Amino acid sequence: MVFVLDGVLIGAGDGRYLAVAGLVVLGGxxxxxxxxSALGAGLTVVWVVFGLAFMGGRLATLLRRSRGEEWLVTGAAA
Structure with a gap:
């Protein structure tokens, strides 16, 4: 779902939102x-954190954007 919504929003020219949302998710x-990693957790735990925190954060920000209409712009901005 994350990759599909990324592609849809990239195709719609919504790169600025994707950049800001990516920075917000990265901040968390x-x-x-x-x-x-500082606590000595193994690679499996790091992957779980990636899956839940990073991919979950991306999914949340992309779903939020896709439910609105700000990205539905026809043609180039004047």
């Missing part, structure tokens, strides 16, 4: 993954 994900 980076401390978590650094904490888990």
């Amino acid at each position: 994900y980076a401390p978590l993954v650094l904490l888990t």
Whole structure:
């Protein structure tokens, strides 16, 4: 779902929102993954954090955007 919504929003020219949303998700994900690795968690735990925090965050931001109409723009901006 994340990859599909990424593709749809990229095709719609909504790159600015995708960039900001990516930074917001990274801001929440980076401390978590650094904490888990600092605590000596294994690679499996890092992958779980990636799947839940990063991909879940991306899904949440993309679903939020896709439910609105701001990205539904026909043609180039004047």
